[in-house]
Amino acid sequence: MQKExxxxxxxxxxxxxxxxxxxxxxxxxxxxxxxSTAAARENITRLAESKGWKVExxxxxxxxxLTLTK
Amino acid sequence: xxxxxxxxxxxxxxxxxxGLFGAALVKxxxxxxMGVCIACFLRDIAGALGLHRAAPVxxxxxxxxxxxxxxxxxxxxxxxxxxVGGANxxxxxxxxxxxxxxxxxxxxxxVRALLRLAGGDLNALLGLAGLVAGVxxxxxxxxxxxxxxxxMPQKKVNGYLFPALITIFLLLLVLQTxxxxxxxxxxxxxxxxxxxxxxxxxxxxxxxxxxxxxxxxGIRDFILFRDAHLLYGFFALLGAALAANLILGSFKPGFAxxxxxxxDGLWNFLGMALAGWSVTLLGGCPLRQxxxxxxxxxxxxxxxxxxxxxxxxxxxxGLAASPKGVPAAGQAAVLVGLLATFFIAYFxxxxxxxxxxxxxxxxxxxxx
Numbered sequence: 200m201q202k203e204x205x206x207x208x209x210x211x212x213x214x215x216x217x218x219x220x221x222x223x224x225x226x227x228x229x230x231x232x233x234x235s236t237a238a239a240r241e242n243i244t245r246l247a248e249s250k251g252w253k254v255e256x257x258x259x260x261x262x263x264x265l266t267l268t269k
Numbered sequence: 270x271x272x273x274x275x276x277x278x279x280x281x282x283x284x285x286x287x288g289l290f291g292a293a294l295v296k297x298x299x300x301x302x303m304g305v306c307i308a309c310f311l312r313d314i315a316g317a318l319g320l321h322r323a324a325p326v327x328x329x330x331x332x333x334x335x336x337x338x339x340x341x342x343x344x345x346x347x348x349x350x351x352x353v354g355g356a357n358x359x360x361x362x363x364x365x366x367x368x369x370x371x372x373x374x375x376x377x378x379x380v381r382a383l384l385r386l387a388g389g390d391l392n393a394l395l396g397l398a399g400l401v402a403g404v405x406x407x408x409x410x411x412x413x414x415x416x417x418x419x420x421m422p423q424k425k426v427n428g429y430l431f432p433a434l435i436t437i438f439l440l441l442l443v444l445q446t447x448x449x450x451x452x453x454x455x456x457x458x459x460x461x462x463x464x465x466x467x468x469x470x471x472x473x474x475x476x477x478x479x480x481x482x483x484x485x486x487g488i489r490d491f492i493l494f495r496d497a498h499l500l501y502g503f504f505a506l507l508g509a510a511l512a513a514n515l516i517l518g519s520f521k522p523g524f525a526x527x528x529x530x531x532x533d534g535l536w537n538f539l540g541m542a543l544a545g546w547s548v549t550l551l552g553g554c555p556l557r558q559x560x561x562x563x564x565x566x567x568x569x570x571x572x573x574x575x576x577x578x579x580x581x582x583x584x585x586x587g588l589a590a591s592p593k594g595v596p597a598a599g600q601a602a603v604l605v606g607l608l609a610t611f612f613i614a615y616f617x618x619x620x621x622x623x624x625x626x627x628x629x630x631x632x633x634x635x636x637x
Contacts, residue, residue: 208353208419210552210561210568211486212493216411219494235420236564237349238481245273246494261351261422 202228206243207235207262214239215246222250222267232265240265276480277501283476284502288509290469291384294332296517297461301528302388304510305332305473306381307555308372308544309529311573312580312589313457314438317449320581323589325455329442331463333559334435335470340478340563341432342471347479352428353420354567360417360613361551361568365575366582367606368547368555373580373589374540374599375399376530378555379484380506382541385530387510389522392530392537399538403545404488407614411493414619415550420568428565431573435563439467456529477560484554485545529592536595536603543606550614 204221206214218232230252234240240263244254252267291304303309309326316327344350372378375396377385382400385393407415441449442463452458460466476482480502487499514520524532531537548554551572553561558576561569583589588599615621 208356208421209416210356210420210566211481211483212411212489213416213552215490215494235351235353237347241276241481242490242496245276245496245498248273249496 203231205233207233215242218243227269230267233262235262280480280502281505283480283482284505285509287473288506289513291510292513294461299461300456300459302385306377308378311576315577315580319450321584323584325452326457327450327452328457331467332470334439335467336474337435337559337563339471339474340560343475343478344564350565352423352425352565354423356420356568357417358568358571361572362575364547364551365572366579367610368544369576369579370583370602370606371540371543373583374595374603375537376590383507384510387507387514389520390527390530391524392532395534395537396541399541400545401488403542404485404549406546407549408489408492410614410618413621415617427567431562431570483557485548489549531590531592531594533595539603543603547610
């Protein structure tokens with residue numbers, strides 16, 4: 200089961216808050232986070248990497264899809 | 270991890286350059302401890318457009334125009350220009366008004382708070398303490414699910430309107446159009462040469478867009494996530510401006526007699542608390558709002574209009590502080606503003622509304 204957070208169209212720090220809330224419920228696995236700005240991508244990447252998650256980013260249309268795995 | 274380190278270097282560089290410009294532009298003619306101030310300069314632009322008639326604070330500040338155009342260019346060049354909006358633009362407009370009133374009680378935005386401190390103005394410490402308190406209030410509501418909603422993609426043309434408006438302002442300035450208002454004396458009459466101001470603005474705009482530099486973002490992210498990334502930019506700005514002022518002999522520590530400042534600590538604190546709280550709800554400091562508006566976010570453009578209207582109201586209604594102090598009307602406006610911000614924050618926070626008196630009556634709570 201892959202979890203997903205849709206943080207498109209939200210300004211800082213909301214995308215990070217949403218991602219953080221999900222990550223706190225998981226000890227491992229995969230979380231997909233959809234964002235629409237590079238700032239949100241960088242902020243979530245920083246948070247996730249600091250907590251030991253691996254982050255991969257890919258474009259999806261104009262949006263960015265982040266795959267967080269641990 | 271090099272990704273994060275590279276970004277940190279960029280945010281330090283952006284803050285440092287901004288701080289240096291802040292100190293240098295004063296030497297080149299800008300008002301003391303006001304090399305760059307987003308709030309004061311938007312207030313001057315409101316004056317140049319005749320939205321208020323406070324004669325000493327009217328000038329079409331090229332720093333602001335350059336900043337927006339720099340951010341716009343950087344966003345276009347990196348394909349980060351995205352036209353979005355529709356996330357409560359009117360509420361953002363109102364919060365912009367409230368933020369500006371708070372900043373004009375303190376006499377400066379978060380950037381100028383640091384530049385004032387770097388010039389030795391210790392009153393700024395009260396303002397910065399208020400800013401932190403205000404950001405903490407905003408963070409509390411963010412943790413309770415505060416949101417102004419999701420921006421949706423819009424047609425490209427709508428995102429070009431704001432940079433176009435700024436370009437028109439620049440043309441009006443360059444052509445010295447007679448219907449603009451320009452101060453003959455006072456802070457509005459003190460300015461560096463147009464090209465230098467514009468160039469500094471463009472460079473800061475590019476750097477701020479690339480680094481996501483945000484003055485309240487640093488405080489906010491540290492409280493929320495213990496993430497100091499943006500704080501590096503905050504302290505780089507302070508450090509660079511302080512070092513430059515020490516070298517230039519512009520550092521004069523004290524409370525009394527500081528340029529374009531008053532010594533009323535309580536209202537310095539409360540004014541910046543109002544500003545910090547409202548801009549945290551808005552997602553970023555006035556600098557960040559300008560940059561985001563340049564990146565195509567039309568909600569942030571509405572916020573900038575709110576800042577301009579707030580400046581006009583502050584001067585037309587006699588709310589703004591001056592070196593003589595804070596007028597009673599301004600004190601009342603801050604209290605009303607704090608109350609209004611509270612209502613906006615409360616009634617847009619999911620978790621608080623879910624705990625309304627009918628708890629247990631509605632559908633099962635989702636938990637937090």
